[in-house]
Amino acid sequence: MVDLKGQYSRIQQEVDTSILNVVKSGAFINGPQVSEFAVELQNYLSVKHVIPCANGTDALQISLMALGLKPGDEVITPSFTYIATVEVMALLGLVPKFIEVTPETFNIDVSQLESLISPKTKAIVPVHLYGQCAHMEEILKIANTYNLPVVEDTAQAIGADYTFSNGTTKKAGTIGTIGCTSFFPSKNLGCYGDGGAIFTNDSELAKKLKMCANHGQSIKYNHDIIGVNSRLDTLQAAVLKVKLPHLDEYTSARNKAADYYTKSLRRVNGIITPKTAANSTHAFHQYTLKLDGIDQTGLRKYLSSKGIPTNIYYPIPVHLQKGYSYLGYKKGDLPLTEYLCQNTVSIPIHTEMNNDIQDTICGAIKDYIQN
Numbered sequence: 001m002v003d004l005k006g007q008y009s010r011i012q013q014e015v016d017t018s019i020l021n022v023v024k025s026g027a028f029i030n031g032p033q034v035s036e037f038a039v040e041l042q043n044y045l046s047v048k049h050v051i052p053c054a055n056g057t058d059a060l061q062i063s064l065m066a067l068g069l070k071p072g073d074e075v076i077t078p079s080f081t082y083i084a085t086v087e088v089m090a091l092l093g094l095v096p097k098f099i100e101v102t103p104e105t106f107n108i109d110v111s112q113l114e115s116l117i118s119p120k121t122k123a124i125v126p127v128h129l130y131g132q133c134a135h136m137e138e139i140l141k142i143a144n145t146y147n148l149p150v151v152e153d154t155a156q157a158i159g160a161d162y163t164f165s166n167g168t169t170k171k172a173g174t175i176g177t178i179g180c181t182s183f184f185p186s187k188n189l190g191c192y193g194d195g196g197a198i199f200t201n202d203s204e205l206a207k208k209l210k211m212c213a214n215h216g217q218s219i220k221y222n223h224d225i226i227g228v229n230s231r232l233d234t235l236q237a238a239v240l241k242v243k244l245p246h247l248d249e250y251t252s253a254r255n256k257a258a259d260y261y262t263k264s265l266r267r268v269n270g271i272i273t274p275k276t277a278a279n280s281t282h283a284f285h286q287y288t289l290k291l292d293g294i295d296q297t298g299l300r301k302y303l304s305s306k307g308i309p310t311n312i313y314y315p316i317p318v319h320l321q322k323g324y325s326y327l328g329y330k331k332g333d334l335p336l337t338e339y340l341c342q343n344t345v346s347i348p349i350h351t352e353m354n355n356d357i358q359d360t361i362c363g364a365i366k367d368y369i370q371n
């Protein structure tokens with residue numbers, strides 16, 4: 001699904017030097033590269049604070065901790081997401097209230113947001129799924145009315161731009177109260193292991209987030225709150241420092257590949273190519289097709305027999321996962337989410353795609369449908 005080796009080969013020398021510098025310095029924990037990268041990412045995102053941490057899941061957990069959410073508090077979030085978004089809520093004793101997504105963007109359906117808000121609601125966690133922003137303007141409008149913080153899960157959408165109706169543009173993850181991202185190798189800005197970061201423009205909250213990520217301390221051995229240990233490795237920061245200047249070029253390579261797929265597949269019967277939201281650019285972390293009357297398993301098996309990998313993000317929605325049955329959801333509660341899990345398929349997209357590979361993939365999809 002990705003070509004990490006090909007991407008590495010184009011920046012090999014810079015990456016190798018950067019990694020070697022860390023090894024030679026011996027500063028493996030909180031070396032200067034970590035704070036340098038944080039500042040560089042702040043500048044890229046035009047956000048006041050970037051707090052690096054160990055992975056995207058931790059970023060989400062630390063955010064909910066820093067907001068002071070308490071067991072029993074309700075959080076509105078989609079079920080059509082990676083488990084991490086909801087897992088951290090469960091770990092903190094929070095109660096996820098699942099919201100449907102729109103069939104066009106796969107992001108939360110804002111028309112249902114207000115009806116899910118109760119006196120217990122304490123936060124909204126939209127997920128910018130597959131690389132484009134949820135309808136943040138409307139989410140913020142409702143959040144402001146009810147005085148709710150918004151935590152953006154932007155693990156898949158780093159680099160995407162969101163434009164408000166007044167023309168203001170902001171980077172994904174810098175729109176709400178807090179933004180969370182992951183530097184997992186296959187993410188759009190991936191390191192060579194685990195990594196993550198938290199963004200905010202709120203300086204008080206930034207202090208709290210830093211404390212939460214560092215054993216609840218701001219002064220060594222003074223643990224004012226209960227925290228966790230979540231650091232970005234210096235080695236990973238060294239890799240990310242090299243890759244960040246390439247992020248926009250990576251995003252446009254993904255967009256070019258997506259355009260090529262769309263041109264080739266948009267008239268194929270039974271295939272619905274991805275729509276771009278009106279107010280967000282798309283970082284195309286995934287290129288996800290909707291199937292209309294085409295067997296998901298059959299298509300995947302056929303493509304696999306031709307050596308073409310595919311994936312489903314995600315085959316079982318969170319509300320129907322065994323480990324989350326205690327929440328009391330059942331089949332049919334989120335029909336659209338359930339439909340999408342069974343009628344979407346993601347095909348390879350990355351920074352190293354070329355027309356030949358894409359022709360082969362599209363040809364195989366057409367072969368399956370026409371035969």
Ligand SMILES: *Cc1c(COP(=O)(O)O)cnc(C)c1O
Nearest residue numbers: 055056057082084085155182184
């Ligand atoms: C990848 C991902 C995460 C978790 O990131 P990790 O770094 O793997 O912990 C969270 N949410 C979404 C939507 C993701 O895609």
